[in-house]
Amino acid sequence: MRLLATTRRVxxxxxxxxxxxxxxxxxPMVLVGLFAWLFSSGEAFQTIxxxxxxxxxxxxMFIVTSVATLRERTSGTLERYMTTPASxxxxxxxxxxxxxxxxxxxxxxxxxxxxWVCGLDIDGPLWQLILIAAVNAICGxxxxxxxxxxxxxxxxxxxxxxxxxLPQVVVGGVFMPIxxxxxxxxxxxxxxxxxxxxxAVQAVxxxxxGWAVGRPVLILAAFAVGFLxxxxxxxxxxxA
Amino acid sequence: xxxxxxxVIVDGLTVKRGKTQVFDGFSATIASxxxxxxxxxxxxxxxxxxxxxxGIQKIQSGSVVVLxxxxxxxxxxxxxxxxxxxxxxxxxxxxxxxxxxxARLASVSEDDVARVIDLxxxxxxxxxxxxxxxxxxxxxxxxxxxxxxxxxxxxxDEPTVGLDPVLRASxxxxxxxxxAQGTTFIVSSHxxxxxxxxxxxxxxxxxxxxxxxxxxRLLSDTxxxxxxxxxxxxxxxxxxxxxxxxxxxxxxxxxxxNGDHHDAGGQR
Numbered sequence: 001m002r003l004l005a006t007t008r009r010v011x012x013x014x015x016x017x018x019x020x021x022x023x024x025x026x027x028p029m030v031l032v033g034l035f036a037w038l039f040s041s042g043e044a045f046q047t048i049x050x051x052x053x054x055x056x057x058x059x060x061m062f063i064v065t066s067v068a069t070l071r072e073r074t075s076g077t078l079e080r081y082m083t084t085p086a087s088x089x090x091x092x093x094x095x096x097x098x099x100x101x102x103x104x105x106x107x108x109x110x111x112x113x114x115x116w117v118c119g120l121d122i123d124g125p126l127w128q129l130i131l132i133a134a135v136n137a138i139c140g141x142x143x144x145x146x147x148x149x150x151x152x153x154x155x156x157x158x159x160x161x162x163x164x165x166l167p168q169v170v171v172g173g174v175f176m177p178i179x180x181x182x183x184x185x186x187x188x189x190x191x192x193x194x195x196x197x198x199x200a201v202q203a204v205x206x207x208x209x210g211w212a213v214g215r216p217v218l219i220l221a222a223f224a225v226g227f228l229x230x231x232x233x234x235x236x237x238x239x240a
Numbered sequence: 241x242x243x244x245x246x247x248v249i250v251d252g253l254t255v256k257r258g259k260t261q262v263f264d265g266f267s268a269t270i271a272s273x274x275x276x277x278x279x280x281x282x283x284x285x286x287x288x289x290x291x292x293x294x295g296i297q298k299i300q301s302g303s304v305v306v307l308x309x310x311x312x313x314x315x316x317x318x319x320x321x322x323x324x325x326x327x328x329x330x331x332x333x334x335x336x337x338x339x340x341x342x343a344r345l346a347s348v349s350e351d352d353v354a355r356v357i358d359l360x361x362x363x364x365x366x367x368x369x370x371x372x373x374x375x376x377x378x379x380x381x382x383x384x385x386x387x388x389x390x391x392x393x394x395x396x397d398e399p400t401v402g403l404d405p406v407l408r409a410s411x412x413x414x415x416x417x418x419x420a421q422g423t424t425f426i427v428s429s430h431x432x433x434x435x436x437x438x439x440x441x442x443x444x445x446x447x448x449x450x451x452x453x454x455x456x457r458l459l460s461d462t463x464x465x466x467x468x469x470x471x472x473x474x475x476x477x478x479x480x481x482x483x484x485x486x487x488x489x490x491x492x493x494x495x496x497x498n499g500d501h502h503d504a505g506g507q508r
Contacts, residue, residue, distance in 0.1 A: 005344035013332050016369065076326030080385070083294045083322040085314060086345040237312065238298045240257055 006094025103137025
């Protein structure tokens with residue numbers, strides 16, 4: 001299957017790149033550890049911890065994907081792909097699947113580290129956190145694919161991070177609960193996927209269940225699919 | 241035209257890239273089972289023509305028909321292969337991983353992977369990462385991908401640029417051996433001395449067809465010793481003709497006439 005061919009290829013590329021794998025898997029744990037240490041005297045880590053678990057998969061996969069896709073565009077491999085019988089959707093979903101698998105491994109490590117080493121209290125089931133991380137990573141991948149369409153160089157691709165990701169962190173409920181924000185900001189926040197990722201992890205951490213977890217996860221998944229479809233439009237087979 | 245069995249028919253191709261008019265009504269025919277060289281200086285439109293043949297170039301008007309179907313059609317994509325100047329291989333994968341990936345995309349059997357690796361002489365480098373290969377070796381990886389599944393038409397953009405003479409000769413031998421089995425090769429080059437290795441030649445300059453000929457006829461028609469001199473001769477001749485044409489129109493001072501000349505130049 002052509003979709004799986006791309007997934008295998010992306011995983012093989014990462015398998016050759018030990019440093020990137022280490023960065024993807026270890027950096028989130030280090031940062032969670034730092035936060036745990038920083039807030040070791042109080043309860044703040046119990047609030048911040050889940051939010052961090054909601055941020056990492058998205059941010060990291062966004063960066064990795066936007067650079068990887070730009071490399072496809074500049075190395076001639078994307079152009080070659082367009083001359084094969086394979087479809088553009090199988091390329092894009094192949095990427096999403098590969099990074100989704102990585103995100104699950106990353107989430108497993110980060111969640112277990114946060115819970116068992118740093119003493120984060122998650123009242124809800126841990127598998128839900130892993131699931132959210134995977135959906136969140138796929139959403140980050142999808143947005144990275146989309147953002148790379150606006151970059152011509154790797155420098156620009158990295159600069160897309162502050163453009164596409166930082167505003168979401170600012171209004172996503174990390175610094176201030178959404179309810180406490182001005183109404184236009186609330187409205188803005190509800191247009192952004194990361195808001196729902198944070199809402200979902202907070203719901204799991206607070207042992208809410210059912211729709212309180214399901215609704216933000218479904219919205220997040222819809223964002224992911226939407227961006228994947230839109231990014232396939234940013235990769236026309238025929239270019240000028 | 242005189243070709244019995246054309247692999248590619250380009251008719252009135254008009255392409256604009258950005259603000260540049262690359263082609264304005266370009267027509268040419270490429271025979272099947274032969275090596276056709278697309279020759280001309282850098283920026284003359286070779287890459288654009290090639291991209292149009294493999295169906296990834298947006299065109300304003302005209303048509304490009306490959307094996308009787310519109311260029312880029314799904315059913316053509318496993319019969320027409322393409323290797324760009326940029327190699328189009330993953331530098332962070334091994335030789336075998338690269339070729340296996342493209343084999344899976346084109347639903348080509350695993351056996352064929354070994355065949356094309358042997359064909360381009362990379363049998364002892366299969367596990368090596370492409371980034372660690374020499375320029376010539378990575379070019380051969382790209383060629384191996386293009387030969388996967390024995391496509392009917394192989395389109396190569398500057399496959400020998402920057403390679404040493406020995407490697408260039410070995411690549412041309414590969415093209416010749418595959419063409420002898422009926423594969424159509426369309427190979428661009430700006431190195432005129434490669435013209436002699438082609439069966440047919442299409443000479444292009446500034447988006448205009450300068451000549452569609454064979455290496456032998458190119459030399460005999462122009463009376464020059466080598467392809468480079470012959471090409472220069474043709475260009476000077478066409479510039480003189482164009483110059484004469486302009487003088488004529490300025491004498492006539494008829495704008496319509498001027499337009500006719502322009503059209504005639506485009507279709508030639």
